[in-house]
Amino acid sequence: MTAALTEKGTLPAPVAAPPPAVRGKRRRGPDRDVPRWQIYLPLCLYLLFTLVPFYWMLLFALRPAGSNALVPWPVTGEHFHKVWNERSFGVFFQNSMTVGVSSLVMTTAVALAGGYALARFDFAVKNGFMLALLTSQFIPGALMLVPLFEIFKNLQMINSLGSVVIAETVFQLPLSIILLSGFVKNVPVSLEEQAWVDGCGRFRAFCAVVLPLLRPGLIAVGSFAFVHSWNHFLFALMFLSSQDRQTIPVGLNTLIGADSVDLGALAAGGVIAAVPVVIVFAFIQKWLTTGFSAGAVKG
Structure with missing residues (x-):
């Protein structure tokens, strides 16, 4: 016999095999795998939205007066010296x-x-x-x-x-x-x-x-x-x-x-x-x- 009999002499109920995995589809539920770009893209956008004002503030604080450059070079500390002392x-x-x-x-x-x-x-x-x-x-x-x-x-x-x-x-x-x-x-x-x-x-x-x-x-x-x-x-x-x-x-x-x-x-x-x-x-x-x-x- 291919399967052992139970104590009552009947065959055990067959166990249903799991459905075959379908390629291209993700399992639904709270534990499903989320693509990384769906996590990192909103975080990067939020980080950009948060850091741009700080960069703009550092830009004006570190670049010389009258400069319109988008990169603070040459770096100067005249503004810090002015507000701290004067x-x-x-x-x-x-x-x-x-x-x-x-x-x-x-x-x-x-x-x-x-x-x-x-x-x-x-x-x-x-x-x-x-x-x-x-x-x-x-x-x-x-x-x-x-x-x-x-x-x-x-x-x-x-x-x-x-x-x-x-x-x-x-x-x-x-x-x-x-x-x-x-x-x-x-x-x-x-x-x-x-x-x-x-x-x-x-x-x-x-x-x-x-x-x-x-x-x-x-x-x-x-x-x-x-x-x-x-x-x-x-x-x-x-x-x-x-x-x-x-x-x-x-x-x-x-x-x-x-x-x-x-x-x-x-x-x-x-x-x-x-x-x-x-x-x-x-x-x-x-x-x-x-x-x-x-x-x-x-x-």
Whole structure:
């Protein structure tokens, strides 16, 4: 016999042979092979669309004044020397760095405490508080200028970098708290309970067990706070009046005259403003993606 009998004496059911592969047709489904050109062509177009403005900015910043060449040759640094020394961009850079780092520290610290409280404790107005945080994202920052100006005026904080730091922190806290709250929820409570059993208090258990696991979320929130503070224009323009207190976005605005614009100096200032942001994202892109995706799983 060509096939063995089963225990009941019947032949096993024949197994249907897979259909022959058809040349020229791809299998349908989510796991089908996609031609590489369908992936790389859109990516190249997007990369071209993104990099052309940067190249144009570098072109104006590096080529001599009055040149119309499409290649920055000979390369000159006169525009950078002009904006850094004559237009006080060294002072602007220092002020922007102070505002960015201070906003990063304050936003991360307060958001960490608020996110942990929302994730671990239940209280009467928890849902209402979360709703208030979410709805606050629909309020544009321009509507906050007048009340914040009156508050800082009464506190005698006008023309102080501290006023910009506080304004930036308040503006970024709702989203930061929501993100860190979702990230803390992904950390099992049992890890803290084991530390409590070993004799640790809540704060010590948080620092020893939970805080190391929140590193991607903290990096994501901190980088977002730094970049937003670095690029924000309205608060610095409204609260800082003297030139020695201005930040880079306000300094770039001073390069635009009523009748003419120094394109070389403006492009050089734009390069100086973009370099810290590019460096930040180049070093923390992995942590940034992990932090935002993990914090959005549970809100």
